[in-house]
Amino acid sequence: MENRSQWGTRLGFLLAAMGSAIGLGNIWRFPATAYENGGGAFFIPYLFALLTAGIPLLIMEYTIGHKYRGSAPRSLGRVSKGFEWIGWWQVLVSFVISTYYGAIIAWAIMYSYYSFGQAWGDDTTAFFMGDFLQMTDPGAFGGLVPTILIPLVIIWLFVLGILLAGVKKGIELANKIFIPLLAVLFLIIVIRAVTLPGAAQGLNEFFQPNWSEIMNGSVWVAAYGQIFFSLSIGFAIMITYSSYLHKKSDITNNAFITGFGNSSFELLAGIGVFGALGFMAQSTGQEFTEVVQDGVMLAFSVFPQIVNEMPVMSGLFGFLFFISLTLAGLSSLISISETYVAGIQEKFNVSRTASVLVGGGLAAVISIAYASQGGLVLLDTVDYFINNYGIALAGLFEVVAVAWFARGLKDLQNHANSVSDIQLGGWWRFCLGVITPIVLGSMMLQNIRNEVV
């Protein structure tokens, strides 16, 4: 037998998979997505999406990696000869994402440092766009911003170091430290947030169900979209990570644990974020709808404002928030980078060290572009295409290829059942062969239609 790297323990694999899943999507994407798509009522399509597509697809990816024991290109190529390119497509998408994930983590590190002195001042948006990203100085467009470049370089050296150390001594060890630490820190933030004055109002806004939204097709698309992104499905990650599992690992059970663990974290983040937003609306006297933001602006403009409004220990609150973003981002960055490290290593039959230095090194160099003035514009553009086309297409190709063309689902089902307690049946093949392709197909159509009108 080949001596393929392996996880040391089952917990190590689960923490690494959870580390990939739990990321910026949980903290800054989920809360506003739920709020804008029916509030409390969103949980119905969301749970539906988790059970009919998220977990079934996760089981499929775990089984492919476990059975075929290779990176995404190699494993998909072993499902059927013609499918290797789908794995490369996923690796390419992951590679691109990894270049800008690093930049966002660099910002978060700087902001955790800024928290103590509230260096962002009163106008947090102006500080972020102007002083920090230097977006407003057109004369110097393209110049590098040292306060972003330096942490970015440190992050890449750190990530490359972890990847060089290998699956068990690098990736597994890092996640064994990061993920429990993240859980504790984040819990502290959430408890602090929900005990702030006005938090109840925010939670009310978050959980209030808008039942009429349940009939809205775009709400369902949003729910499936959130699940795909949040579980890191279709990114080549879960195939790669499961290829390092022991022969006897329980695949199906692991997929349920990853799926529910990620969603629990997401729910917790929604509670924390909306508690904090409720506090901010009350203390600034703004309408609640005015304070709701997502993504980059939620983290780097609204959260600093919340810190400014806090009565006591505000610096610590800000620090914990940005450190949590950093940890969540790092564990995801490690996972996406491992997809191309593994892919290159197998394709060109080179050592792990060589593929880390070439693949990771190239990603690191490209990511410097985001540390330039105007880098946010570039980041937004790349992120837009990746989110709207790269990811949905990668998932769609994968599931259609495996479910429709390889006649491979039955084989995969037998394989998963031979090692798992929970037994897969026709329901699993139905979710993958019918429900998931329909949803991903509609997602693509909706994105294309939005483009045209």
Ligand code: PFF
């Ligand atoms: N699943 C991560 C999240 O929810 O934030 C996001 C993510 C991680 C996307 C890694 C893509 C990726 F390769």
Ligand code: NA
């Ligand atoms: Na996630």
